[in-house]
Amino acid sequence: xxxxxxxxxxxxxxxxxxxxxxxxxxxxxxxxxxxxxxxxxxxxxxxxxxxxxxxxxxxxxxxxxxxxxxxxxxxxxxxxxxxxxxxxxxxxxxxxxxxxxxxxxxxxxxxxxxxxxxxxxxxxxxxxxxxxxxxxxxxxxxxxxxxxxxxxxxxxxxxxxxxxxxxxxxxxxxxxxxxxxxxxxxxxxxxxxxxxxxxxxxxxxxxxxxxxxxxxxxxxxxxxxxxxxxxxxxxxxxxxxxxxxxxxxxxxxxxxxxxxxxxxxxxxxxxxxxxxxxxxxxxxxxxxxxxxxxxxxxxxxxxxxxxxxxxxxxxxxxxxxxxxxxxxxxxxxxxxxxxxxxxxxxxxxxxxxxxxxxxxxxxxxxxxxxxxxxxxxxxxxxxxxxxxxxxxxxxxxxxxxx
Amino acid sequence: xxxxxxxxxxxxxxxxxxxxxxxxxxxxxxxxxxxxxxxxxxxxxxxxxxxxxxxxxxxxxxxxxxxxxxxxxxxxxxxxxxxxxxxxxxxxxxxxxxxxxxxxxxxxxxxxxxxxxxxxxxxxxxxxxxxxxxxxxxxxxxxxxxxxxxxxxxxxxxxxxxxxxxxxxxxxxxxxxxxxxxxxxxxxxxxxxxxxxxxxxxxxxxxxxxx
Numbered sequence: 001x002x003x004x005x006x007x008x009x010x011x012x013x014x015x016x017x018x019x020x021x022x023x024x025x026x027x028x029x030x031x032x033x034x035x036x037x038x039x040x041x042x043x044x045x046x047x048x049x050x051x052x053x054x055x056x057x058x059x060x061x062x063x064x065x066x067x068x069x070x071x072x073x074x075x076x077x078x079x080x081x082x083x084x085x086x087x088x089x090x091x092x093x094x095x096x097x098x099x100x101x102x103x104x105x106x107x108x109x110x111x112x113x114x115x116x117x118x119x120x121x122x123x124x125x126x127x128x129x130x131x132x133x134x135x136x137x138x139x140x141x142x143x144x145x146x147x148x149x150x151x152x153x154x155x156x157x158x159x160x161x162x163x164x165x166x167x168x169x170x171x172x173x174x175x176x177x178x179x180x181x182x183x184x185x186x187x188x189x190x191x192x193x194x195x196x197x198x199x200x201x202x203x204x205x206x207x208x209x210x211x212x213x214x215x216x217x218x219x220x221x222x223x224x225x226x227x228x229x230x231x232x233x234x235x236x237x238x239x240x241x242x243x244x245x246x247x248x249x250x251x252x253x254x255x256x257x258x259x260x261x262x263x264x265x266x267x268x269x270x271x272x273x274x275x276x277x278x279x280x281x282x283x284x285x286x287x288x289x290x291x292x293x294x295x296x297x298x299x300x301x302x303x304x305x306x307x308x309x310x311x312x313x314x315x316x317x318x319x320x321x322x323x324x325x326x327x328x329x330x331x332x333x334x335x336x337x338x339x340x341x342x343x344x345x346x347x348x349x350x351x352x353x354x355x356x357x358x359x360x361x362x363x364x365x366x367x368x369x370x371x372x373x374x375x376x377x378x379x380x381x382x383x384x385x386x387x388x389x390x391x392x393x394x395x396x397x398x399x400x401x402x
Numbered sequence: 403x404x405x406x407x408x409x410x411x412x413x414x415x416x417x418x419x420x421x422x423x424x425x426x427x428x429x430x431x432x433x434x435x436x437x438x439x440x441x442x443x444x445x446x447x448x449x450x451x452x453x454x455x456x457x458x459x460x461x462x463x464x465x466x467x468x469x470x471x472x473x474x475x476x477x478x479x480x481x482x483x484x485x486x487x488x489x490x491x492x493x494x495x496x497x498x499x500x501x502x503x504x505x506x507x508x509x510x511x512x513x514x515x516x517x518x519x520x521x522x523x524x525x526x527x528x529x530x531x532x533x534x535x536x537x538x539x540x541x542x543x544x545x546x547x548x549x550x551x552x553x554x555x556x557x558x559x560x561x562x563x564x565x566x567x568x569x570x571x572x573x574x575x576x577x578x579x580x581x582x583x584x585x586x587x588x589x590x591x592x593x594x595x596x597x598x599x600x601x602x603x604x605x606x607x608x609x610x611x612x613x
Binding site: 183 | 579581583584585586588594
C-alpha cells in the first residue's frame with residue numbers, strides 16, 4: 001500500500017497543469033481517490049465531516065448487489081442447462097452464467113465510465129462516483145440475451161441524457177439504470193420482452209453445448225400469466241414442469257439477470273438497511289403498496305389471470321423486489337422528506353400492480369412505476385414541506401394569541 | 403433590383419435560417435416538429451406548406467396592415483391564415499393524397515402554428531409586402547430545415563429507410579445483429595433530436611447562450 005502511495009505521488013506531477021499527461025488528469029484523480037482517502041481538508045470555519053461519503057455509500061450498494069448478481073449468474077446457467085436437460089456440476093453451471101453476464105458488466109462500465117471520464121475532463125471537474133452503482137445495476141436488469149451493442153447504446157444514451165445534461169451525479173431526475181432499461185424496452189422491444197430473450201440457449205466458448213428439449217418455453221412467469229386464457233394458470237418453468245412458489249422465491253425462474261431471487265435481494269436489503277444506506281420507509285411502503293393493490297385486484301379486479309394472481313405472488317415475481325430494494329430507494333431520485341418516503345414508496349407499489357393488471361401490453365410495471373414516481377418525488381416533498389410549515393404556523397399563532 | 407435585395411432584406415431572409423431560427427432559437431412550432439417527422443417525405447411537404455402559407459399570409463397582411471383596426475387584428479390574421487391553410491390542404495388532397503393522409507390533421511393545424519401568428523404580429527404588421535414575403539419564406543425554410551434534419555435521423559435510424567428507399571435493411575447488416583431503433587419513431591426521440599440540434603447550435607455560437 002505504501003509503495004503504491006509513493007508511486008502515485010511520484011507520477012502525480014505529470015498530471016497537473018502543464019504536465020505531460022495533463023489530458024488524463026481526471027482519470028488519475030479518479031483512480032487516486034478510488035484507492036486512497038483524499039487528503040484535502042477544509043481550510044476555514046468549523047466543519048463536521050461524517051465518515052460516510054458518497055464513495056462509501058456507492059461501495060456499500062455495490063456490495064449489497066453482489067448476492068443478487070452471483071445468484072443471477074448461477075440462474076443463467078441453471079436455466080440454460082435446464083433447457084438442454086443436462087446435469088452439469090455447480091461450477092459448470094455458474095461458469096456458464098459468469099461468461100454470459102461478464103461481457104454485459106464490462107460493456108456497461110466501459111461505456112458509462114468512459115463518458116463520465118470524458119465529461120469530467122471536458123468540464124474540468126473531478127470524476128464522480130455515481131456510475132459505480134448504475135454500472136452494476138444496468139446488466140442486472142436486462143435479459144441475458146440482450147445484445148451488447150444495444151446495451152452500449154442504451155447506456156450511453158442514459159448517461160448523457162438522463163444524467164450529464166442535468167448536471168451529473170446527484171442532479172438527475174430519473175434513475176439512470178432505469179432510463180437505460182426504458183430506452184432498451186421501447187427502442188428494441190424484441191430484445192427486451194416476449195418469450196425468447198430470457199434464457200440463453202446457445203453455447204458459450206464451447207461450454208453448455210446441447211439441443212433444447214421440445215417442451216422448452218422461454219416465457220417468464222408474469223409473461224405466462226399475462227397471456228393466460230384461464231384465471232388460475234399453472235405457472236411452468238423452462239421445460240414445461242409446474243413451478244412452485246419456492247422456485248419463485250428462491251429465483252429459479254426465467255427473468256432479467258439479477259431480479260429473480262427474492263432471497264438474494266433480501267440479503268442485499270439487509271445490508272442496505274443495516275448500514276443505513278437505504279431508507280426502510282421507502283422499501284417497506286413499496287411492498288405495502290403492492291400488497292394492498294394486489295389484494296384489491298384479488299377482491300374486485302377484472303376477470304383476468306393477472307388480477308386473480310394472489311397478492312403475495314405479485315410481490316415475489318418480476319422486478320418488484322429488485323425495484324423496491326435497489327431502485328426505489330435511490331437517494332437522488334426518491335422523495336427526501338420522511339413522510340414523503342411513505343407516500344412515494346406506497347404509490348410505486350400501487351402503480352406497478354396497476355400497470356401489470358390493467359395494461360395487457362406490459363406484463364411488468366415496476367420500471368414504469370418507479371420512473372413515473374421519480375417525476376412526482378419533488379412534488380411530494382413540496383407538499384410535505386408546505387404542510388409542515390402550515391402546521392407550525394398554526395401552532396405559533398395559537399401560542400402567541402393566548 | 404439593387405433595392406429588392408438590399409443588405410437588410412438579405413438579413414431578413416437569412417437570419418431565420420440560422421441565428422434566429424424559429425424552432426431552435428425561438429422554440430416555436432415544436433408540436434408539429436414532433437408529430438410529422440417520423441418520415442422524411444411528410445416532413446418535407448409540411449415544411450414547404452408552412453413556408454408557402456407563412457410567405458403569402460405575411461404578404462396579404464402586410465398589404466392590408468394599414469386598414470386593419472387594431473382591436474380585431476387577430477381575427478383578421480386568423481381569417482387570412484385559415485383561408486390559405488384550406489387552399490394548401492385542398493391542393494395536397496388533390497395532388498399528393500398519400501402524404502396528406504400521413505399528415506392527417508397537422509395540415510389543418512398549421513393555423514395554430516405559433517410561427518405564423520408570430521411573424522404576422524412581429525413583422526408583417528410593421529413592414530412592406532416584399533420584406534414580409536422574404537421574412538415568411540425565411541422563417542418557413544428555417545422551420546423546414548429543422549424538420550428535415552430531425553426526420554432524416556428518425557427515418558434513417560427508426561425505419562432504416564430514406565424517402566421510402568431502403569438504406570439499412572440489408573441481410574448482411576442484420577445478420578451482424580443490427581436492428582432499427584423503435585424509439586426513434588416515437589415523439590420523445592424527436593424532442594431529444596431537436597434538443598441536440600439546439601445544443602449543437604448554442605455551443606457553436608456563444609452569443610445564443612443565456613448568462
